[in-house]
Amino acid sequence: MCFYDQNRMACGDYKWGHFRQHCSKEYRTGETCGMRLVMQTIEIGDKCRICQKIDTKKRSIRKEEEKIKRWNRESGRRASIEKAEEDIYRLQQEIYNLECERQSRQHQLW
Ligand SMILES: [Zn+2]
CATH class of the missing domain: 1.20.58 (Methane Monooxygenase Hydroxylase; Chain G, domain 1)
Structure with missing residues (x-):
């Protein structure tokens, strides 16, 4: 599981944002795994x-x-x-x- 920002768009839809942090499992390999977790939610003024x-x-x-x-x-x-x-x-x-x-x-x- 890796941590990403989540963008909350003006229309209420969500979009993944920047990658933030590896989880402990993937930390050594330096790669991101398929599971995404939300690090923080950012409000975006635009619609998706x-x-x-x-x-x-x-x-x-x-x-x-x-x-x-x-x-x-x-x-x-x-x-x-x-x-x-x-x-x-x-x-x-x-x-x-x-x-x-x-x-x-x-x-x-x-
Ligand atoms: Zn939308």
């Missing part, structure tokens, strides 16, 4: 990489939705609306995948 990506995609969805609303009041915009709806669908899939990735990461850590 995955949550940042999710936020960006959610913003893109909102933009597309606003465009659709505007286009609905105009004529001859059917094709543009369909294209935007496809984009929204794709973004939602990507968000779903990122949320799955985020969850499996949390399980790894604990």
Whole structure:
């Protein structure tokens, strides 16, 4: 077991930080073992990489939705609306995948 810092991100997710200390078992070999223990928890002001990506995609969805609303009041915009709806669908899939990735990461850590 070796000791690491743990970063607590603004979104509530955790991320491993710097390596701090070997455990007595691994001390002589100078290598780190697979088991990680928390030395200290550090609060980080940023969201984790995955949550940042999710936020960006959610913003893109909102933009597309606003465009659709505007286009609905105009004529001859059917094709543009369909294209935007496809984009929204794709973004939602990507968000779903990122949320799955985020969850499996949390399980790894604990
Ligand atoms: Zn996060």
